[in-house]
Amino acid sequence: MRRLTLLPLLAALLTLAACSGGTTPTPAGTSAASAPAGGGASAPAGGASAPAGGASAPAGGGAACATAPAGSTATVNVTIKDFKFAPQPVQAKVGDIVAWTNQDGSTPHSATMDTAGCDTKAISGGATAMLVFSQPGTYTYHCSVHPATMKDYTVVVQ
Numbered sequence: 001m002r003r004l005t006l007l008p009l010l011a012a013l014l015t016l017a018a019c020s021g022g023t024t025p026t027p028a029g030t031s032a033a034s035a036p037a038g039g040g041a042s043a044p045a046g047g048a049s050a051p052a053g054g055a056s057a058p059a060g061g062g063a064a065c066a067t068a069p070a071g072s073t074a075t076v077n078v079t080i081k082d083f084k085f086a087p088q089p090v091q092a093k094v095g096d097i098v099a100w101t102n103q104d105g106s107t108p109h110s111a112t113m114d115t116a117g118c119d120t121k122a123i124s125g126g127a128t129a130m131l132v133f134s135q136p137g138t139y140t141y142h143c144s145v146h147p148a149t150m151k152d153y154t155v156v157v158q
């Protein structure tokens, strides 16, 4: 008699266990998968500040660059187009005459050294202005007409 009454109880317990066991395990773990996606994105930003070293351009004796004499022949050419200088950086040697040619229609631009004290002044569209570099260094420059957007360019003189 006892076994007969216990069997339905056992059956009931087993089905309960089976039911509760079946429903609970899955939902918790699923959301974890989305977490790693955000973290990696910001890594490449650091490279941008590199050109800051330009301040090392010749502080000492005399002019490191100057307006090239009239009639000079350019040895390095830089193009100004679409509000950009190219190439960037400009690679030059001591004594080179670097010519900036403005190809931006009627928009004037300049190549103005940040600290070295030489400047093409405004170059009108279609015109060329030249500077001569007499000391090695990294010269940062900008456009004095558009200083907010045309800046942090460099002439590297070796």
Ligand SMILES: [Cu+2]
Binding pocket: 083, 108, 109, 110, 143, 144, 145, 146, 150
């Ligand atoms: Cu400009």
